[in-house]
Amino acid sequence: MDYAGTIVSCIGVVFLLVALAGSQTGLLPGDTLASLVINAVGGALASIGAGLDGVWAFVVLNGIWAILSSFNLSRVLAKSSRRSDMQKGQQEVESQRDSKERAPNLVIPAVSADPMHWGGYLNPGVGPWAGAGAGAGAGTVPFFVAMRV
Numbered sequence: 001m002d003y004a005g006t007i008v009s010c011i012g013v014v015f016l017l018v019a020l021a022g023s024q025t026g027l028l029p030g031d032t033l034a035s036l037v038i039n040a041v042g043g044a045l046a047s048i049g050a051g052l053d054g055v056w057a058f059v060v061l062n063g064i065w066a067i068l069s070s071f072n073l074s075r076v077l078a079k080s081s082r083r084s085d086m087q088k089g090q091q092e093v094e095s096q097r098d099s100k101e102r103a104p105n106l107v108i109p110a111v112s113a114d115p116m117h118w119g120g121y122l123n124p125g126v127g128p129w130a131g132a133g134a135g136a137g138a139g140t141v142p143f144f145v146a147m148r149v
Contacts, residue, residue: 002052008049012045012046013042015046016065022038023035033073036069040066
């Protein structure tokens with residue numbers, strides 16, 4: 001008897017089971033490069049083995065499995081290629097920038113935790129804000145609100 005088809009099918013099925021077990025346990029997520037390669041190779045081997053044995057239903061089933069895995073593999077490869085191109089472009093842009101062109105860091109002083117302390121708050125009844133409020137002691141306006149006015 002010729003066992004070549006059975007041996008090739010068994011190897012392909014082992015690949016498929018490794019990918020399934022990895023996906024189910026979380027050790028090998030289904031959208032990773034390794035998982036998709038294992039699925040594509042396993043499906044192709046199982047399809048070839050089924051063809052050698054003349055089991056046409058499994059040729060179709062495993063062939064479609066291999067084709068879909070290959071399609072998803074090509075999408076992941078294209079996506080990673082685009083990502084690496086974008087990273088290269090970003091690195092080139094950053095290397096071309098001159099340190100003088102970068103925006104200065106904006107530092108806003110922190111408001112005091114002491115409620116009686118005026119640091120960080122504006123008093124509308126005092127100083128240049130005297131006309132804006134309802135007179136002396138009109139209250140305080142938080143610093144971030146006053147900055148928007």
